[in-house]
Amino acid sequence: MAIDLERVVTYPTNSDDWIKTVLIGGVLTLLSVLIVPAFLVYGYVVRALRAGIDDAEEPPIFDDWGTLLKEGVIAFVIVIVYQLIPLLVFAVTVGGSLAAIGTGSDVGAGAGIAGLLGGLALFTVLALVFGYVTLIGLANYAHVGTFGSAFDIDVIRPVATDGAYAIPWLYGVGILIAAAVVAGLLNIVPVLGAIVGVFVTFYGQVAAAWVWGRGFGDARGLGGDADADIDPAIA
Numbered sequence: 001m002a003i004d005l006e007r008v009v010t011y012p013t014n015s016d017d018w019i020k021t022v023l024i025g026g027v028l029t030l031l032s033v034l035i036v037p038a039f040l041v042y043g044y045v046v047r048a049l050r051a052g053i054d055d056a057e058e059p060p061i062f063d064d065w066g067t068l069l070k071e072g073v074i075a076f077v078i079v080i081v082y083q084l085i086p087l088l089v090f091a092v093t094v095g096g097s098l099a100a101i102g103t104g105s106d107v108g109a110g111a112g113i114a115g116l117l118g119g120l121a122l123f124t125v126l127a128l129v130f131g132y133v134t135l136i137g138l139a140n141y142a143h144v145g146t147f148g149s150a151f152d153i154d155v156i157r158p159v160a161t162d163g164a165y166a167i168p169w170l171y172g173v174g175i176l177i178a179a180a181v182v183a184g185l186l187n188i189v190p191v192l193g194a195i196v197g198v199f200v201t202f203y204g205q206v207a208a209a210w211v212w213g214r215g216f217g218d219a220r221g222l223g224g225d226a227d228a229d230i231d232p233a234i235a
Contacts, residue, residue, distance in 0.1 A: 002037035002096070003171055003211070015058045024062045026199035027081040036069070039112040041202070042079075043072030045209045049135075052213020053222055059206055068125025075138055078150045082134040086126040095124065132169060133160055159219040168215025172208035 012018055026043060032038035040062075047060035047068070062068065071226070134160045137150035159165050173187075183197030 003168060005171070008171060008207055008211045010201050011176065011210050012057060012059050015061070021059060021061055022124065022199055022203055022206075025202040029193065029198050029202050039069055039072035040065070041072065041075060041205075042075040043068035043070070045205060046071045046075050046138065046142045048206050048209035049139045049213035049216070051189040052141060052215075053143050053220075055217065059176060059210070074147055075141065078137055078141060078147070079134055081151075082126065082130050086130055089122055089126055090120075093120075099178040127218055135169065135212050136160055136165065136216060139213055142213065143216075143222070144218075155220070159216060162219040163214040164218040165212075168211045168218075172212045172215075175204050175208045175211070 010024065014020065025041060028041050028044075030037075032041065044062065046061065049059055051058075131154060136156050137152075139151055141147065141150040141153050143149070144152075148220040179201050182201050184191035186197040186200065189196075
């Protein structure tokens with residue numbers, strides 16, 4: 001995949017309704033503490049992945065809310081399943097380290113701090129590795145439409161080792177980092193800056209999801225004219 005960075009970054013704007021879409025996505029992100037809005041954002045990310053797989057020029061819109069919610073819940077469960085090992089490592093290492101620190105002895109405190117730092121480092125590495133694979137699973141779910149497809153080793157293994165996916169993945173991560181930096185700078189403005197930063201972050205998520213989907217599609221030999229076995233209504 002020859003990546004046109006300008007096309008990727010401006011992808012979320014390729015619609016007459018793009019401002020409305022970003023506004024809805026940002027508001028839902030702000031309301032994510034209420035759980036249901038967070039699932040709707042997950043559902044939209046699945047649609048953005050699907051748009052990338054199909055090499056769609058325009059970003060998806062917020063509609064068919066029932067299907068959006070269902071796909072979002074399924075996507076959330078998929079992410080949790082993939083992240084179980086990193087989360088377990090985090091719980092064991094951090095919990096054990098805090099227990100050691102809590103003994104009050106110098107030896108226990110030293111061992112606890114070392115274990116805490118080591119555990120956090122290991123968790124970070126595992127979260128990145130499993131996150132890389134998680135996106136492949138989500139993309140295959142977006143393409144096929146069934147929960148089990150997110151864990152299809154016969155699809156995940158070859159895509160994970162294919163540069164056609166790895167390079168777009170790096171671009172997507174870079175876009176998210178850039179969006180996070182911009183959002184961080186906006187935080188200089190109290191309250192309002194933080195709120196605007198949420199919309200910037202959502203915009204970055206849409207662009208990143210699209211390029212990840214495009215990378216998955218290229219690795220799988222899919223495209224806008226390919227015969228896709230998508231059925232968003234099933235799961």
